[in-house]
Amino acid sequence: MLPPPAHFFPDFPDEDQRHHHDAILLALRRTLESGNFVLGEEVVAFERELARFLDIPHVIGVGSGTDAIELLLRALDLPGESTVALPTLAPSAVAAAVRRAGLQSALVDVEDETLTLCPHALEALLDGPAGKRVKVVLAVHLYGHLVAWEPVRRICEDRGIILLEDAAQAHGATHAGTAAGALGRAAAMSFYPTKNLGAAGDAGAVSTRDDALAEKLRRLRQYGWRTRHISETDGINSRLDEVQAAILRVKLPFLARHNARRGEIAARYTKHLHGVRLPVQRPGCTHAWHQFVIRTGRRDELRRHLELAGIPSAVHYPAALHQQPAFAHAGTFPYAERAVAEVLSLPMHPYLSDAAVDAVCAAVNEFTRP
Numbered sequence: 001m002l003p004p005p006a007h008f009f010p011d012f013p014d015e016d017q018r019h020h021h022d023a024i025l026l027a028l029r030r031t032l033e034s035g036n037f038v039l040g041e042e043v044v045a046f047e048r049e050l051a052r053f054l055d056i057p058h059v060i061g062v063g064s065g066t067d068a069i070e071l072l073l074r075a076l077d078l079p080g081e082s083t084v085a086l087p088t089l090a091p092s093a094v095a096a097a098v099r100r101a102g103l104q105s106a107l108v109d110v111e112d113e114t115l116t117l118c119p120h121a122l123e124a125l126l127d128g129p130a131g132k133r134v135k136v137v138l139a140v141h142l143y144g145h146l147v148a149w150e151p152v153r154r155i156c157e158d159r160g161i162i163l164l165e166d167a168a169q170a171h172g173a174t175h176a177g178t179a180a181g182a183l184g185r186a187a188a189m190s191f192y193p194t195k196n197l198g199a200a201g202d203a204g205a206v207s208t209r210d211d212a213l214a215e216k217l218r219r220l221r222q223y224g225w226r227t228r229h230i231s232e233t234d235g236i237n238s239r240l241d242e243v244q245a246a247i248l249r250v251k252l253p254f255l256a257r258h259n260a261r262r263g264e265i266a267a268r269y270t271k272h273l274h275g276v277r278l279p280v281q282r283p284g285c286t287h288a289w290h291q292f293v294i295r296t297g298r299r300d301e302l303r304r305h306l307e308l309a310g311i312p313s314a315v316h317y318p319a320a321l322h323q324q325p326a327f328a329h330a331g332t333f334p335y336a337e338r339a340v341a342e343v344l345s346l347p348m349h350p351y352l353s354d355a356a357v358d359a360v361c362a363a364v365n366e367f368t369r370p
């Protein structure tokens with residue numbers, strides 16, 4: 001098979017900037033000429049526009065997704081020794097943020113089908129000896145697929161545990177018509193350039209319906225200030241940048257349309273790929289298709305085969321959190337351990353052509369053909 005031309009597989013952040021080039025330049029000019037560089041009109045407008053998109057009262061822009069998790073956990077004012085339960089198949093940023101908030105992590109295995117937090121494993125943790133210290137569950141909507149929301153919500157509600165979302169990979173995903181980011185007590189989001197809604201650098205936000213929590217977060221992101229130069233609580237400097245907010249405002253109106261194109265690409269892959277395990281979509285949910293992750297026991301060989309065919313791929317993630325030196329953790333996590341040996345993310349973003357998707361399918365099928 002001839003390798004596909006290089007432009008078949010543009011890099012998503014590059015292509016996204018190119019697509020919005022003129023509008024972004026206008027937005028940058030407006031921002032620079034305003035002379036208002038920190039927590040100005042662009043941040044306020046982006047927070048309002050994202051809140052409208054999510055149908056939620058409050059969005060608080062912060063410096064990154066990691067900061068969003070840390071600040072959200074700090075804003076809850078949990079007792080010392082509190083533990084946060086989170087899936088072991090997640091980016092290391094999540095566990096790092098929990099630690100920075102001064103809390104412990106309790107890792108939980110994932111569902112075999114969706115690779116999101118497993119409700120049964122969560123229940124076993126909460127009803128076991130370490131369960132009493134768990135005050136928060138952080139539901140990570142991995143790859144753009146929502147966590148099994150109803151079972152996880154019920155488990156938390158029955159035990160008085162706070163349920164938070166990590167919606168960094170799930171911009172625009174929904175559960176029963178409600179947006180990821182508007183389901184739990186509050187949600188953290190990242191706008192890292194590769195995300196479905198991506199800035200041109202680091203950026204993040206917290207969304208919540210809770211007025212008091214929102215107020216606390218606005219203080220925490222800026223030195224704990226109640227008013228200028230008067231700190232009421234501890235706080236850090238983690239403000240969403242005006243420039244990033246202006247760029248995000250350009251891109252937000254395209255998110256739904258781009259996610260719809262991601263859905264078409266996922267359907268095309270699902271129809272044409274053979275011989276690998278395909279991702280599923282839970283009934284009642286819309287998937288944001290941040291990643292299209294297939295599984296095979298011959299993952300590394302397939303990856304090499306694709307590379308030789310000129311097709312990019314990635315592994316999300318090469319190790320579960322409990323397997324990483326910084327977060328080593330006792331417990332059994334069979335599904336996450338199998339997943340990290342098998343997962344392969346195929347090209348997925350709204351600028352991919354059908355011909356590019358077909359070239360990926362042909363290369364995968366050539367490899368798996370008996």
Ligand SMILES: Cc1ncc(COP(=O)(O)O)c(C=O)c1O
Nearest residue numbers: 064065066091093168169190192
């Ligand atoms: C699920 C998830 N949570 C948190 C983060 C951290 O976000 P950031 O890189 O903006 O700090 C990321 C992104 O890397 C992520 O994918």
